[in-house]
Amino acid sequence: MNRARVEKFYYLMKLGREFELKAKEHYMLGDIAGFLHLDIGQEAVSVGTMQAFDKGDVFTHYREHVLALARGMDPKIVMAELFGKKTGVSKGKGGSMHLFDPKLDFYGGDAIVAGHLPIAVGCAYARKLQGEKAGVFAIFGDGASNAGAFFESINIASAWKLPIMFFAENNYYAIGTHISWVSPFVDLVEKAKNYMPTFTCDGMDVCDVYNTVTQAKEIIENGLGPVFIEAKTYRYEGHSMSDAGKYRSEEEMEIFKRKDPIENLKKKAIELNLVDEKYFRELDAKVEYVINEAVEFAASSPEPEIEELWEDLFCKECENVIP
C-alpha cells in the first residue's frame, strides 16, 4: 500500500458509495425508476478488480454502477442513464442495468443472470485468436454460479485454454435465496477447481482484491488459460430497491459492516501513517462535488426524442433498407 494507491482506491470506493446513496435518494424522489441494484458494501470488489484488471475487456452483470465508474466511466453520463436521459451512456435506453462503453472495453450491463458469461468466453476466444494478451474479465454473483451458462462457460474456457478471468462476487444471497440452500458449495471455488487455477480473496478488502487479481492475471497474460477468483462480500442494501432485505439478520449485517471496505482502508492508511484525516476530508469534498455535478447534469439533461424510439436497432447500412 502506498499513498497514491490509497488515494485511488479510496476516491473510487467513496465515489461509488456516494453515487449510489445519491441514486437511492433520487429513486425515492421518482427521478430514477425501474430496477436499481445497489453495490453498497461491495465497493472493494468493483474498485479492486478494475484497478488491477486495467486492460482487456470487461463483461458484467446488472449490479454495475461502481464497476463502470471504477473502469473510468464519467459519473455524469452514468447518472444521466439512471435518470433515463438522452445524454446517458446508453442514451436512456438501457437504464441502471445496461451501461455499455466499447471505448472503455466495457460491455455491459447484462440483466440475464449468467447470460453474459458465454459472451465473455466468445470474446476471450477472439482475443486469443487476435493475439491479445490482456484477455477478458467476467464478473458474476453466487446466483449465476448455479446456472447452466456458468458451467458451459467454465468448461469451454478450460477446454480451449482461453484468456479469461471468472470473478465470482459471492454476497451469499441470490435475491433472498442463500447460496447454501441451492448449492452443494458455499465456497464457489469448489465449482471451478477441476477446470482452472482458483484464488480466493477478501471481498471487503480492496488491497486483497487488487493483489489477487494482479497475481491471477499473470496466468492469463502468459497464455496459460483461464483463472477463477472468488471474493466473499456483502451488500448492505436489498437485492434492488424493491427488496427490503428482511431475510437477513442484524447480527449478520453487523459482522460485515464492521469490515466496511471504505472505513477500513481509511483506518489502515492512517495507522500506517501514509495520510491523515484531513487528507480524506479533502477527497470526500472532491467526491461530493463530482456527485453533485453528476446529479445536476442528469437532472438538467433533455429526455430522448420520440423519434429515437426507432433508432439504434440496426447498423446504418441496414437502417437504409429496413423500415
Next chain:
Amino acid sequence: MLYRSALNRAIDECMGADESVVILGEDVGRYGGSYRVSEGLISKYGEKRVIDTPIAELSIVGNAIGMAIAGLRPIAEIMTVNFSLLAMDQIINHAAKLRYMSGGKMTIPMVVRMPGGVSRQLAAQHSESYETLYSSVPGLIVLTASNATYAYHGLKWAIKSNDPVIFLEHELLYPMDMEFKEIQDFDPFRAEIVKEGRDLTILTYLKMRYDVIEAQKELKKFGIDAEIIDLNSLRPLDIETIAKSIKKTKKCVIVEEDHKTGGMGAEVVAQIMEECFYDLDAPVLRIAGEDVPIPYNRKLELASIPTPDKIVDKILKWKAENGI
C-alpha cells in the same frame, strides 16, 4: 449446384476474403458438418477458424456474440432449429437487444444458421419450423433460403451484415441439385416471383416452394394460373411485392410447413389486411402444418404438413366455397 454446395461456397469465399470470418458449431470441423455444409473448410482455414464446439447451444450462440463484439464475423451453426431453443436466451435477450439497449454502441455482426422443417420420420424433437419465433423479434433479421441462388447470395450478405441474422435452411434441401444464377444487385429483403400468374397469389418459403410448384402443375389442369411468390426474407417482410401481386390477382393463399396457429402465415395475413384488404375477392387461405407435434409414423407425418395433393384440394375447395 447442390444447395449445400452453394452455402459452402458462400462461407468459403467469405472466409477466404476476410480472416475475421469464423464458423463454429457441433461437428462443423473435423466431421465436416452434419449436413456437409462446412465440408473441407477445416483443412483450408484451420481449426482456429473452423471451431468444433461442445453440445452446448447456449454457448455456441453466446460465444458467437462475444466473438462479434471482439471484431470477428462468426457464423454459428445450430444442428437444427429444434436445438436453437436452448440458445434462445442468447439470440433474443442478447444478440437482438445489445445494440438497442446500449443506445447503438454495440455491434453484433453474426449469423446463426440452422435447418428446420420436416425431414423424414425424425419425430417431434427434430422436425419443427420455428421461423415464427424468430421473426417476431425486433433487432433480428430473418432470412430463409429455399434455393441455391438465394443460399449463396443470402448467406454472403448475412456474413457481411453488421447486424445479427437468423439464416434458416431446410433439411431436405441440402442434397438437392438446383439451378444457380449469379446476381449482380442482390437484395436479401426482396421476395422472389417464382412464377408469374394472373388468377391467384400463392405465398410460400423454404421447402414448401417445391410443393407449391408441384401443386401449380395440377392447378393448371383446372385452368388456374397461380402466381408463386417465395418470401425469402421473413423479417423484414416484403409486403410491397405481396401487395402488388394481390392487386393483380385479387386472391391469396399462404402455404407454410409451420403450425397454423401463430405461424408465419398469421403475421403475413395480418399485414395483408393492413395493406390490401380491399383488393381481396375472398378471405386469405392458410394452408399450414397441423397443430400437433410432428409424429414419427410416415403416414401421420405426411398428414401433419401440406403436400402438393393437399394444396390442390384445399385451393379447389376454397375457390368453390367462395365462388371465385
